[in-house]
Amino acid sequence: MLSHMNDAASTDRQEALFNGALQLPEAQRAEYLKQAAGGDQALCERVTALLQAHGQSGAFLKETKTIVISPSPSPTEKAGDRIGRYKLLQIIGEGGCGVVYMAEQQEPVIRRVALKVIKLGMDTKAVVARFEAERQALAMMDHPNIAKVLDVGATETGRPFFVMELVRGIKITDYCDQNKLPTAERLELFILVCQAIQHAHQKGIIHRDIKPSNILVTLHDGVPVPKVIDFGIAKATQGRLTDQTLFTAFEQFIGTPAYMSPEQAEMSGLDIDTRCDVYALGVLLYELLTGQTPFDAHELVASGLDKMRQTIREREPDRPSTRLRTMINADLTATAERCRTDAPKLIHLLRGDIDWIVMKALEKDRTRRYEAASGLARDIQRYLRNEPVEARPPGGFYRFQKLVRRNKLAFAAVGAVLAALLLGLGASTFLLIQERKARNRADQAEKVQNTLRLQAERRSQLGEKVGLAALYVTQDKYEEAEHELDPVPISDLTNIVTTAFLFNVFVEKHARHGQWAQAIANLNKVITIVPNDFPAYPARALLFAQTDAKEAWQRDCEQMLRLFAETHDPVIATRIAEVSLILPSPDLDGPHTSKMVDIAMNADSPHKSWKDVYFIKALEEYRHGNFPDAVKWVQKVTPEKEHPNRNVAALTLLAMSQHRLGQVSEARATLSGATQTAGQTMATIEDGLGSEWGDWIITHLLMDEARQ
Amino acid sequence: MSEVTRILQSIEAGDNMAGGQLLPLVYEELRKLAASKMAHESPGQTLQPTALVHEAWLRLNANESEKWQGRAHFFGAAAEAMRRILIDNARRKRAARHGGGRPREDILEFDVAAPGPDDEILAVNDALGLLAELDKPKADLVKLHYFAGLTFEESADALGISVSTANRWWTFCRAWLFDQIRKNVIS
Numbered sequence: 001m002l003s004h005m006n007d008a009a010s011t012d013r014q015e016a017l018f019n020g021a022l023q024l025p026e027a028q029r030a031e032y033l034k035q036a037a038g039g040d041q042a043l044c045e046r047v048t049a050l051l052q053a054h055g056q057s058g059a060f061l062k063e064t065k066t067i068v069i070s071p072s073p074s075p076t077e078k079a080g081d082r083i084g085r086y087k088l089l090q091i092i093g094e095g096g097c098g099v100v101y102m103a104e105q106q107e108p109v110i111r112r113v114a115l116k117v118i119k120l121g122m123d124t125k126a127v128v129a130r131f132e133a134e135r136q137a138l139a140m141m142d143h144p145n146i147a148k149v150l151d152v153g154a155t156e157t158g159r160p161f162f163v164m165e166l167v168r169g170i171k172i173t174d175y176c177d178q179n180k181l182p183t184a185e186r187l188e189l190f191i192l193v194c195q196a197i198q199h200a201h202q203k204g205i206i207h208r209d210i211k212p213s214n215i216l217v218t219l220h221d222g223v224p225v226p227k228v229i230d231f232g233i234a235k236a237t238q239g240r241l242t243d244q245t246l247f248t249a250f251e252q253f254i255g256t257p258a259y260m261s262p263e264q265a266e267m268s269g270l271d272i273d274t275r276c277d278v279y280a281l282g283v284l285l286y287e288l289l290t291g292q293t294p295f296d297a298h299e300l301v302a303s304g305l306d307k308m309r310q311t312i313r314e315r316e317p318d319r320p321s322t323r324l325r326t327m328i329n330a331d332l333t334a335t336a337e338r339c340r341t342d343a344p345k346l347i348h349l350l351r352g353d354i355d356w357i358v359m360k361a362l363e364k365d366r367t368r369r370y371e372a373a374s375g376l377a378r379d380i381q382r383y384l385r386n387e388p389v390e391a392r393p394p395g396g397f398y399r400f401q402k403l404v405r406r407n408k409l410a411f412a413a414v415g416a417v418l419a420a421l422l423l424g425l426g427a428s429t430f431l432l433i434q435e436r437k438a439r440n441r442a443d444q445a446e447k448v449q450n451t452l453r454l455q456a457e458r459r460s461q462l463g464e465k466v467g468l469a470a471l472y473v474t475q476d477k478y479e480e481a482e483h484e485l486d487p488v489p490i491s492d493l494t495n496i497v498t499t500a501f502l503f504n505v506f507v508e509k510h511a512r513h514g515q516w517a518q519a520i521a522n523l524n525k526v527i528t529i530v531p532n533d534f535p536a537y538p539a540r541a542l543l544f545a546q547t548d549a550k551e552a553w554q555r556d557c558e559q560m561l562r563l564f565a566e567t568h569d570p571v572i573a574t575r576i577a578e579v580s581l582i583l584p585s586p587d588l589d590g591p592h593t594s595k596m597v598d599i600a601m602n603a604d605s606p607h608k609s610w611k612d613v614y615f616i617k618a619l620e621e622y623r624h625g626n627f628p629d630a631v632k633w634v635q636k637v638t639p640e641k642e643h644p645n646r647n648v649a650a651l652t653l654l655a656m657s658q659h660r661l662g663q664v665s666e667a668r669a670t671l672s673g674a675t676q677t678a679g680q681t682m683a684t685i686e687d688g689l690g691s692e693w694g695d696w697i698i699t700h701l702l703m704d705e706a707r708q
Numbered sequence: 709m710s711e712v713t714r715i716l717q718s719i720e721a722g723d724n725m726a727g728g729q730l731l732p733l734v735y736e737e738l739r740k741l742a743a744s745k746m747a748h749e750s751p752g753q754t755l756q757p758t759a760l761v762h763e764a765w766l767r768l769n770a771n772e773s774e775k776w777q778g779r780a781h782f783f784g785a786a787a788e789a790m791r792r793i794l795i796d797n798a799r800r801k802r803a804a805r806h807g808g809g810r811p812r813e814d815i816l817e818f819d820v821a822a823p824g825p826d827d828e829i830l831a832v833n834d835a836l837g838l839l840a841e842l843d844k845p846k847a848d849l850v851k852l853h854y855f856a857g858l859t860f861e862e863s864a865d866a867l868g869i870s871v872s873t874a875n876r877w878w879t880f881c882r883a884w885l886f887d888q889i890r891k892n893v894i895s
Contacts, residue, residue, distance in 0.1 A: 011884075012843070015846075019879060019880060049887060050883045051883070053886045054883035056886070057882055057886040060886050501763055
């Protein structure tokens with residue numbers, strides 16, 4: 001408490017000294033503080049502690065990391081629905097942007113498949129691009145131990161999907177335990193997994209979420225076949241992901257702590273290569289052999305994020321044999337039983353080569369891990385064949401021991417000279433291979449680094465542009481803001497919410513001043529970024545109508561009627577109906593539009609839009625040629641002071657209906673009343689139309705039609 | 709005249725009580741804004757605090773013909789509201805993670821892009837409470853910059869200090885919070 005009291009008196013003082021000292025080279029700080037504190041020992045110590053904290057704080061609060069945890073999963077399709085020739089049966093998995101269904105293919109053969117489709121609302125360009133990348137990644141792979149892509153396509157609304165082989169199996173760990181597989185058989189199975197991952201690596205794909213639940217074992221004619229599934233967060237090593245930050249963050253937090261490599265735990269997000277899969281394979285092997293992961297998953301999560309990262313990065317796990325020895329007896333016996341052996345034998349089996357192989361895969365420093373999954377597989381094969389494993393430093397005695405064990409008979413006859421010669425040759429070949437591998441890897445690493453650096457730079461430039469534009473907008477400098485974003489290709493923009501918001505601001509700005517073309521151009525961008533942004537469609541359709549682009553208007557209306565055909569929202573229905581009926585068009589006043597009018601009419605009052613409803617009903621009747629009904633409905637519209645445009649529109653529609661009913665003089669009187677009201681109350685483009693520019697356009701279009 | 713404008717003008721006119729009325733309104737506006745974004749755009753979409761704060765400002769501002777003088781007060785209230793939303797979110801997620809039940813799924817639930825991992829947010833928030841007792845202006849800077857995502861320029865503007873002071877304060881606060889969180893973890 002006392003130290004807090006001291007703080008209270010002097011945070012300003014501390015801050016002055018702290019920042020003063022920071023300006024100086026470290027060596028001079030102590031002397032500066034001593035003098036500046038003027039003998040106040042406590043102050044001096046406090047600032048020294050803060051300077052130390054500053055030095056150690058690293059990235060603390062420095063960079064913004066985006067965490068995405070999808071709140072409410074909202075798949076559009078449901079069981080029983082059909083996508084193309086596939087009937088959806090049930091959801092079997094869900095990721096950040098896609099949903100996986102078990103589905104039944106109906107032709108040409110009836111079979112069950114897994115179908116992955118982008119979630120509604122996630123079908124932005126960036127996500128579609130990534131989805132496409134995943135599909136391509138999977139399609140590139142052709143390996144008996146990786147789930148195959150069978151088909152690709154798009155739903156009726158254009159969302160891409162792909163169909164994969166449905167893997168019916170159980171987790172590899174469960175399979176091994178349930179069938180009491182001995183260690184050697186577990187290793188054989190594991191080698192197949194390594195080879196599958198190696199295949200992916202050769203195609204430039206990192207899985208990044210290897211864990212038992214992503215490796216299912218199925219039986220083919222009684223032979224167990226492991227299948228690697230869920231390349232959902234897999235990433236192509238070459239080629240960029242448009243929304244990497246989000247995605248990386250997503251993967252890190254949904255990803256599985258117990259299998260996370262130290263470099264993934266760093267969360268720098270950029271520097272991940274195939275060796276993180278090697279690490280996860282090491283964890284999987286550890287679990288297959290001991291029944292436990294190197295670090296307990298529950299402990300990791302419970303310890304909090306920072307502690308978790310520290311553990312993964314710094315703590316050396318027990319060797320597998322040590323882990324077994326330190327287990328309580330009951331656990332140890334159970335583990336041994338699951339491998340169909342007894343505890344002492346199991347420990348003996350793991351001690352030595354297997355310990356080293358596992359520990360080499362789990363090296364904190366990835367340069368000391370196996371270069372590739374294939375290297376890990378080969379070393380296990382060497383172990384199974386009693387050959388010297390790479391995981392152990394090639395000490396003379398060890399290699400000799402192996403050689404003897406492998407060639408028990410031959411050795412009886414071979415002289416010691418020959419053995420020495422063999423050893424010498426082996427060692428130099430080994431060194432040569434090591435060197436070549438190291439060089440290749442360095443070249444590779446440099447290439448990847450360069451690519452990633454360029455991507456990072458590009459992203460931060462884009463981020464700055466968007467940020468700057470947002471800042472300009474808050475300062476009412478709209479032209480500068482627009483200018484800032486103008487040269488950026490839409491497909492490169494990553495921050496969907498902010499950019500869509502900015503473009504919408506530009507739309508408003510232009511539309512309120514009658515700059516229709518510019519407003520349309522910005523709406524095009526909004527629709528590109530967020531293809532199902534509802535308000536953008538009616539706005540653009542109206543602008544098309546205003547600029548005599550009748551075909552484009554009709555196209556947008558048809559698109560709206562299709563996209564939102566299932567809506568029950570009276571606000572949406574009202575907007576769609578009014579925009580679709582505003583110009584005469586035999587194609588648009590059909591049943592689809594009538595349905596929208598009905599939804600609007602049946603909405604519970606007091607709904608926000610109920611005041612517009614009678615006008616829309618009247619407009620519909622007018623378009624259908626039911627002029628008496630049009631008059632009846634339009635007369636129910638109560639004039640409101642705040643909405644001068646609406647009042648004029650209602651009067652105009654009344655005049656039009658009267659004219660059609662042959663009441664020419666009444667129609668004339670009504671129209672001149674409307675024109676007069678318009679002149680008195682409606683805004684002009686010169687003065688700015690304000691937020692009611694949409695109503696203004698509707699009214700103007702009607703008045704034009706009336707004059708004709 | 710909107711309620712928010714009226715309150716901002718009262719604050720400008722020296723009514724100290726008015727400040728307390730501003731927060732719930734801004735808080736509500738931010739939630740509404742986020743909810744409408746969630747409804748119309750992408751489910752599962754994360755919202756950037758900065759964008760939300762700015763949009764709330766624009767939306768409320770757009771309805772008024774005269775320029776507001778109360779921008780600084782508004783941003784202050786928005787930063788506090790944003791902090792509460794982020795802390796609520798982090799706590800809710802943490803509770804869900806520890807088996808405390810499913811997160812609610814109504815339309816008002818949304819994800820604001822957090823400035824850091826949940827644990828970091830909660831730890832910073834705890835330490836920030838202490839800093840606020842000792843030195844409110846500096847704690848306010850942390851709220852504006854860290855929780856509401858405002859730039860140093862905007863934060864400085866809202867606090868009525870120079871940009872270079874904001875920078876210096878931030879460096880100091882980072883070290884202060886880091887030190888305090890470290891102490892909290894140890895004790």
